[in-house]
Amino acid sequence: MILKLEYKGSGAMLTAVVGINWGDEGKGRMVDLLSKEYDLVCRYQGGNNAGHTVINDRGKFILNLLPSGILRPETVNVMGPGMVIDLEHLCKELSGLKEKGVSVTPDNLKISDKAFICLPYHKQQDILEEERLGDRQYGSTRRGISPVYGDKYMKKGLRLGDLRYPDTLREKVENILDWKDIIFRSYGSEVPPAEEIISWLEAYGSGLIAHVTDTTEVLTKADDAGKKILFEAQLGALRDIDYGIYPYTTSSQTLAAYAPTGAGIPGAKLHCTAGVMKAYSSCVGAGPFTAELFGQEADVLRKAGNEYGAATGRPRRVGGFDVPASRYGVRMQGADYLALTKLDVLSYLDKIPVCVAYEIDGVKTDGFPIGDALMKAKPVYEYVEGFREDISKCRKPGDLPDAAMKYIKFIESAVGCPIKYISVGAGRDDYLVME
Numbered sequence: 001m002i003l004k005l006e007y008k009g010s011g012a013m014l015t016a017v018v019g020i021n022w023g024d025e026g027k028g029r030m031v032d033l034l035s036k037e038y039d040l041v042c043r044y045q046g047g048n049n050a051g052h053t054v055i056n057d058r059g060k061f062i063l064n065l066l067p068s069g070i071l072r073p074e075t076v077n078v079m080g081p082g083m084v085i086d087l088e089h090l091c092k093e094l095s096g097l098k099e100k101g102v103s104v105t106p107d108n109l110k111i112s113d114k115a116f117i118c119l120p121y122h123k124q125q126d127i128l129e130e131e132r133l134g135d136r137q138y139g140s141t142r143r144g145i146s147p148v149y150g151d152k153y154m155k156k157g158l159r160l161g162d163l164r165y166p167d168t169l170r171e172k173v174e175n176i177l178d179w180k181d182i183i184f185r186s187y188g189s190e191v192p193p194a195e196e197i198i199s200w201l202e203a204y205g206s207g208l209i210a211h212v213t214d215t216t217e218v219l220t221k222a223d224d225a226g227k228k229i230l231f232e233a234q235l236g237a238l239r240d241i242d243y244g245i246y247p248y249t250t251s252s253q254t255l256a257a258y259a260p261t262g263a264g265i266p267g268a269k270l271h272c273t274a275g276v277m278k279a280y281s282s283c284v285g286a287g288p289f290t291a292e293l294f295g296q297e298a299d300v301l302r303k304a305g306n307e308y309g310a311a312t313g314r315p316r317r318v319g320g321f322d323v324p325a326s327r328y329g330v331r332m333q334g335a336d337y338l339a340l341t342k343l344d345v346l347s348y349l350d351k352i353p354v355c356v357a358y359e360i361d362g363v364k365t366d367g368f369p370i371g372d373a374l375m376k377a378k379p380v381y382e383y384v385e386g387f388r389e390d391i392s393k394c395r396k397p398g399d400l401p402d403a404a405m406k407y408i409k410f411i412e413s414a415v416g417c418p419i420k421y422i423s424v425g426a427g428r429d430d431y432l433v434m435e
Contacts, residue, residue: 013038013228014270016256019236020277020329020415022245023254024284024309024316026341026423027276028052031068031232033421033431034274039227040219041069042078044262045252046234047118047148048089049141051309056428058100065090067232070109071102076222078215081114082252082262084148085160086123087204111208112215112264113161120200121180121191122147128187141285149251151176160212163205173197215264223268231259231270237329245374248287256333275335275417277326279343279407281319281355284309290377291319291355305345320353320381323414328368330417339421340408344392344430351383352407356414384410392425395432408434 017034019025032054035041048064054071055061061071065085069075079085094104122144130142151157156176162169173194180191222229233254238244240254253262260268280301283289293301298318301307307316330338346352357366358377369377387403394400400408400422412419423431 013272014223014231014260014268015229015272015274016231016233016259016270017274017276018233018256018259018333018335019239019254020275020326020333020335020338021236021281021322022238022283022285022289023050023235024282024307025236025276025278026339027233028054028063028068029341029423029426029428030274030276030339030421031230032056032071032428035069035072035075035230037228038069038075038230040076040078040222040229041067042080042215042219042229042231042259042263043067043083044080044231044233044259045082045254046250047084047143047145048086048093049143049145049250050234052232052234053426054428055426058102061097061100064093066093066097066104066109069230069232070097070104073103073108075108076218077109078218078263079109079111079115080215080263081112082258083112083115084118084145084152084252085111085115086118086143087208088120088200089143091204091207106210109211110213110215110218111160111211113159113164113212114215114264115160116148116152117158117160117162117201117205118144118148119158119197121177121184121197122151124189124192125180125183125187128184128189146251156180158201160205160208163201163209163212166202169201170194170198173201219263219265219268223265229263229265231256231263233259237332238325240332243332245287246370248285256335272336273334274337274339274420275330275333276339276341277329277415278305278341279321279346279411280305280353281322281325282307282316283318284314284316288374288377289317289319290358290374291322291325291379292317293319293353297353300348301345304348305342319379320355321411322355322379323411324355324358324366324368326411327366327415330415335417337418337420338412338415339423340411340419341423343404343408343422344390344424346407347387347390349386350388352386354382354384354410355379356382392430394424397432397434399432
């Protein structure tokens with residue numbers, strides 16, 4: 001007899017909001033918009049190496065670690081086991097919210113006891129490695145993300161749940177530092193003393209223990225009760241460790257398929273995936289970026305879109321909309337529909353640049369290659385008619401200029417996925433829904 005095992009959830013709505021490209025697509029504002037319809041919002045991977053910007057009636061918020069649903073008082077927020085959490089950074093982020101009148105309690109913020117702690121020596125190692133690489137750097141944010149994920153899979157890490165057991169915490173720290181010392185000496189450096197790490201853990205971990213819990217239990221109960229759950233990704237499909245532009249990727253899975261696992265409810269099945277992409281391309285960090293524009297054309301676009309990293313402040317590389325990369329990202333994410341952000345930024349252009357294909361060794365392709373082939377790819381640009389009109393006040397499709405609507409339909413057809421939301425400004429209500 002064959003037994004068929006089935007997930008026992010209620011079938012409540014489970015939706016992932018994910019990036020289609022290199023990150024910085026505007027996922028935070030989409031999570032903020034959609035979260036009003038959901039009971040829980042979960043971050044499921046990454047650390048404080050990227051930022052989600054949300055603008056509402058309380059002001060501008062840049063969230064590096066906290067789920068974007070934290071700005072809605074009725075929403076429960078979850079930081080899942082797939083995350084790596086810098087306790088010091090999280091404490092400062094929470095303090096900043098408190099100063100702006102945002103209440104965060106153990107009732108509306110749940111942190112997985114299985115999430116890994118990003119420690120000061122991870123940041124130190126990150127910097128040492130980038131400095132050693134010199135011109136070959138990967139463009140790391142130098143916030144310790146790669147080393148802490150490396151330690152996780154080397155089984156040499158600390159998890160949030162370890163904070164509950166101070167009697168054994170010291171021994172774990174000492175054993176890890178004894179191993180780390182070999183690595184640090186290879187860089188001509190030394191690991192910090194165990195006492196310094198213990199003091200850091202006590203200083204920044206003590207106030208977080210009340211938030212630490214089993215997020216699998218939290219999410220399972222919520223799903224069984226018919227609650228709606230929204231999963232929030234960091235970065236985009238092209239930064240995924242397995243399917244992105246390796247090795248110029250992050251160190252975690254940024255795809256929607258990983259969302260339930262990274263949040264703490266691996267047996268659940270997503271009902272919907274909302275992909276987010278810009279009306280043009282932007283990229284922070286090193287690695288292949290085929291559609292990149294240079295010179296004055298890039299400077300004007302960067303200034304118009306205020307393209308500077310939310311986590312680092314670094315100027316973003318910019319380019320026209322990249323069809324091959326976006327079509328690939330849509331496929332990898334399994335997007336059911338798309339949100340197109342920052343369409344308003346393009347209003348200054350008479351002709352809008354679009355990278356419609358790549359040329360590799362003289363051969364034109366509309367696919368998205370990997371490895372050395374991608375490094376050699378050159379953009380094939382076409383120019384689409386601009387709309388030369390302020391669209392920031394548009395609130396329904398009929399308000400848009402014909403040229404803007406044609407551009408939307410051009411992109412929708414090119415990537416093979418319907419566009420549902422269009423953002424026409426930075427504010428919470430600056431968007432329209434396509435019919």
